[in-house]
Ligand SMILES: Nc1nc2c(ncn2[C@@H]2O[C@H](COP(=O)(O)OP(=O)(O)O)[C@@H](O)[C@H]2O)c(=O)[nH]1
């Protein structure tokens with residue numbers, strides 16, 4: 385999960401060694417629907433990433449609430465198929481000094497949705513390190529843990 389352009393699709397393609405999922409160009413977001421990555425094996429488990437449409441989409445005609453609903457409907461379906469959701473990765477662009485209000489809100493909603501016991505399965509992952517001075521990026525990364 386994460387705002388549009390945070391690098392969700394790129395991350396999934398990189399980890400799965402695939403180019404299956406389409407990465408957006410500078411301005412346009414292309415992940416309009418929830419989509420599945422190629423499966424891969426990690427620690428003897430079959431793993432699939434669920435790529436989600438981003439929030440904060442300037443030209444999207446859907447609100448963040450619509451997207452949240454789409455994701456939760458999808459997860460309900462996954463649950464029905466008795467596939468388990470192992471965790472959630474929230475991507476954040478380290479070059480953005482502050483999280484936008486809406487990104488903060490979404491993160492808060494997700495914390496609520498997940499509930500504290502499952503928070504250990506939620507990871508915050510930062511991207512775009514090459515676009516920021518290394519020391520500055522380290523500092524921002526540390527601040528994330530303090531709710532910055
Ligand atoms: N420099 C840099 N560019 C990235 C990184 N991750 C993604 N991008 C670029 O950022 C743009 C948006 O990426 P995308 O994966 O579509 O973001 P999504 O909307 O979160 O799925 C694309 O042009 C990617 O090539 C990263 O870690 N560093």
Ligand SMILES: [Mg+2]
Pocket residue numbers: 392393394406407408414415435436438
């Ligand atoms: Mg995407």
